[in-house]
Amino acid sequence: MSDHRQDWEAALDSIEWDEVLEEVGEQLKTNLAAELRFRTYEELERASQFLGAGYYLTHLSDGTWAFWNEKNYVEEDVQRFQDPKAFIQYVIEQFQFNREQVESLIESMREARQxxxxxxxxxxxxxxxxxxxxxxxxxxxxxxxxxxxxxxxxxxxxxxxxxxxxx
Structure with a gap:
């Protein structure tokens, strides 16, 4: 029993955990891209409007809007909105945006390509x-x-x- 445990511990010690975590992170990004119907995460990122603090807004082909965060997309589901007004209302409520911030957000939304x-x-x-x-x-x-x-x-x-x- 002791030899089996030592073998198991030795096997765990030989794992390159940084590499494993990096591979898992890349696969999660691939899954996020697939969820939003993009071939790759890089294409999703280029197609999205960066809003700051890791947040992105993507105007999808079906006319809906996807709001996601590159840093915590594992813990938080992608938020989807049927129209821009619903998204703006969500942001005002969630993030307590003031008038100037809302105007800046609206400008970013205008720049987002469908x-x-x-x-x-x-x-x-x-x-x-x-x-x-x-x-x-x-x-x-x-x-x-x-x-x-x-x-x-x-x-x-x-x-x-x-x-x-x-x-």
Whole structure:
């Protein structure tokens, strides 16, 4: 029994806990992104309006607003709001915002871009993400003049292949 306990303790001592915690943190961020229908946490973060103190606001493709905190998203659920007024009311009540702070918040909300949903993969994406422009994938539409977009060349190609298989 004693040898078994020593083996167990030795195994615990050999674990790199910092690495384990970092991996867990990265997986939790991935889960947060998936919950909000983004492919990666980095895409979610770039698509969101930073409000300060770790808080972000994301205008999702379905028109709703998601309010989340990068520091305590594990303990706190993402708050979702159907319209801007509901979000502003929530912030006033939760954070006791004064008039100047509310005006600043409203300005931040005006700057927040509404996401689009990829018609192939279903993930939300920021149509004005600078990365899309750098890669030359800005405005990859399902059809010429259509408002439906693909989030990436990969999704556009997958759609074409799928259509070819179906015909």
């Amino acid at each position: 996401m689009k949903r990829c018609i192939q993969c279903g993930f939300d994406f920021d149509p004005q993400d600078p990365v899309r422009e750098e890669l030359g994938i800005d405005g990859i539409y399902a059809e010429e003049g259509a408002s439906e977009e693909f989030c990436s060349p990969q999704c556009a190609i997958e759609n074409v292949v799928q259509e070819m298989k179906e015909s």
